[in-house]
Amino acid sequence: MTSVIVRKMKVEDIDNVRNIDSVAWQELTRKLYPDLPKITPRTEMGILAYLHANPDGAVVAVDEHAGVIGSSFSHVWGKTGWVGPLTVLPSYQGIGVGKELLKHSLRHLEDRGCSDIGLETMPEQSENMGMYLKLGLRPEGLVIIMGKSLENHRPSEPPEAVSFERLSERPSAERHLLASVRHVSDALSPGLDYTSEVELTRKSSLGDTIFARHGREYCGFCTVHTVMRREGMCGAAVRCIGILPGRGNVVLDPMLASAEDLAAQAELPELMVPIPGNRRRAIDAALSRGYRVVQTLERMMWMGSSGITSGTGDNLSSWSG
Numbered sequence: 001m002t003s004v005i006v007r008k009m010k011v012e013d014i015d016n017v018r019n020i021d022s023v024a025w026q027e028l029t030r031k032l033y034p035d036l037p038k039i040t041p042r043t044e045m046g047i048l049a050y051l052h053a054n055p056d057g058a059v060v061a062v063d064e065h066a067g068v069i070g071s072s073f074s075h076v077w078g079k080t081g082w083v084g085p086l087t088v089l090p091s092y093q094g095i096g097v098g099k100e101l102l103k104h105s106l107r108h109l110e111d112r113g114c115s116d117i118g119l120e121t122m123p124e125q126s127e128n129m130g131m132y133l134k135l136g137l138r139p140e141g142l143v144i145i146m147g148k149s150l151e152n153h154r155p156s157e158p159p160e161a162v163s164f165e166r167l168s169e170r171p172s173a174e175r176h177l178l179a180s181v182r183h184v185s186d187a188l189s190p191g192l193d194y195t196s197e198v199e200l201t202r203k204s205s206l207g208d209t210i211f212a213r214h215g216r217e218y219c220g221f222c223t224v225h226t227v228m229r230r231e232g233m234c235g236a237a238v239r240c241i242g243i244l245p246g247r248g249n250v251v252l253d254p255m256l257a258s259a260e261d262l263a264a265q266a267e268l269p270e271l272m273v274p275i276p277g278n279r280r281r282a283i284d285a286a287l288s289r290g291y292r293v294v295q296t297l298e299r300m301m302w303m304g305s306s307g308i309t310s311g312t313g314d315n316l317s318s319w320s321g
Contacts, residue, residue: 003063003064003065004061004062004063004064004069004092004097004100005061005062005064006059006060006061006062006100006101006104007059007060007062008055008056008058008059008060009051009055009058009059009060009071011048011051013060013068013071014044014047014048014051016060016067016068017042017047017060017068017071017087018041018042018044018047019041020068020069020070020071020087020088020089021041021042021071021085021087022039022040022041022042023089023090024087024088024089024090024093025039025087026038026039027090028125032124032125039230040230040231040232040233041230041231042229042230042231043227043228043229043230043231045204045205045206045227046206046227046228046229046230048204049200049204049206050073050075050321051073052203052204053075053196053200053204054073054074054075054076056108057073057074057075057076057105057108057109057112058071058072058073058074059071059072059101059104059105059108060072061088061092061097061100061101063092066089066092069088069089069092069097070086070087070088070089070092070097070098070101071085071086071087071101072085072086072087072101072102072104072105073085073086073105073321074105074108074109074112075196075319075321076109076112076114076196077185077192077193077194077196077197078185078186078191078192078193078194078196079113079114079115079116079190079191079192079193079304080114080116080117080189080191080192080193080304080307081109081110081112081114081116081117082109082117082118082119082120082319083102083105083106083109083117083118083119083319084119084120084319084320084321085320085321086098086101086102086105086119088101093127094127098128098131099131099135102119102131102132102135103135106135106302110303114304115191115303115304116189116191116192116301116303116304116305116306116307117301117302117303117304118137118140118299118300118301118302118303118304118306118319119132119137119299119300119302119319119320120143120297120298120299120300120318120319120320121297121298121300122295122296122297122298123142123296123297123298129298132300135302136302137300137301137302138300138301139298139299139300140298140299140300140301140306140308141276141277141278141298141299141306141308142276142277142296142297142298142299143274143275143276143277143296143297143298143299143308143318143319143320144274144275144276144277144283144293144295144296145272145273145274145293145294145295145296145297145318146272146273146274146275146283146286146287146291146292146293146294147235147270147271147272147273147291147292147294148260148270148271148272148273148286148289148290148291148292149269149270149290150260150263150264150268150269150270150271151269153260153261153264155261155264156254156257156258156260156261158254158257158258159250159254161214161215161250162212162213162214162250162251162254163212163213164210164211164212164213164254164255164258165177165210165211165213166208166209166210166211166262167198167202167208167209167210167211168202168208170211177209177211177218177221178195178198178199180211180218180221181193181194181195181198181209181221181242182195183218184218184219184220184221184242184243184244184313185242187244187245187313188242188244188245188307188313188314188315189305189307189315192307192315194221194223194240194242194317197223197239197240198221198223201223201225201239205227206225206226206227207223207224207225207226207227207236207239207262208223208224208226208262209221209222209223209224210222210223210224210255210258210259210262212243212247212251212254212255212258214247214250214251219243219244219247219251220241220242220243220244220247220251220252220255220314221240221241221242222238222240222241222242222255222258222259223238223239223240223241224236224237224238224239224259224262224263224271225237225238225239226262226263226266226268229321234268234269234270235263235268235269235270235271235272236259236262236263236266236268236270236271236272237271237272237273238259238271238272238273238274238316239317239318240316240317241255241273241314241315241316241317242313242314242315242316243255243313243314244313245312245313246312246313247313248281248282248313248314249281251314252281252282252285252314253285253288253289256273256285256286256289257289259271259273260289272294273286273291273316274297274316274317274318274320275316276299276307276308276315276316277296277308278308279314279316282314282316297318297320299319
């Protein structure tokens with residue numbers, strides 16, 4: 001490790017970062033998932049969006065001879081901070097590069113004032129799980145990624161009690177809508193703030209955010225990415241859903257329907273939604289709408305609360321980059 005340093009990422013590093021990610025994932029799928037199709041590279045747009053969202057939290061590991069050999073991104077949602085993706089070239093794995101990148105990212109999030117800090121990993125990746133445990137992270141529970149085919153999609157009609165608006169259609173109300181995101185986020189977990197995710201999605205043209213209105217009150221939101229992380233991948237992904245406590249029974253199902261409408265209008269064949277494994281009502285709602293389990297992730301905590309084991313509202317998100 002004496003010849004490796006960790007520094008802030010630069011725009012000119014993006015091609016190297018994309019290549020490292022592609023090589024690492026191809027090696028991983030070769031070992032663990034030989035029947036899966038080849039993993040395509042991350043898009044330049046996606047990497048650039050992460051870099052612009054938190055420039056001080058995007059770092060690379062550089063070998064004095066080989067150049068950039070690893071990278072890590074940090075994300076801040078109010079008092080909640082998470083790390084991902086973290087990637088190291090296979091030939092440099094197992095010698096402490098990933099550990100140094102992760103330690104740097106965790107310290108950055110703590111310096112940013114985050115008190116709930118963690119990440120998500122595939123539980124079957126024993127090497128990564130071992131590294132995280134040795135660094136003091138603790139498993140907190142599964143996040144289930146559920147997917148639905150939109151091949152035979154039909155536009156939905158929301159119930160009379162609930163109406164939905166998209167941020168892209170209400171630019172003059174952006175300030176008010178973002179205030180509702182802060183209100184709902186804080187009600188779910190004091191200090192949590194999803195506005196940075198909503199703003200990143202808008203500014204980087206990654207998708208749109210849907211707002212649920214019950215009477216005169218904005219009681220929930222859903223941010224959907226219609227631009228995928230990897231080249232050639234066709235599908236939409238919910239980044240976060242927040243619904244005020246006590247409103248989920250009325251709002252969650254039509255919120256999912258509205259997100260499906262958004263994805264279908266973008267001519268995408270599938271929508272994926274992250275749901276913590278202990279949110280039985282949300283899982284049942286997804287299953288009743290035809291979703292299936294696509295992947296499971298383990299949320300690992302370095303400090304603070306995971307948002308999985310506490311709270312009464314619908315706080316559905318993934319800490320996976």
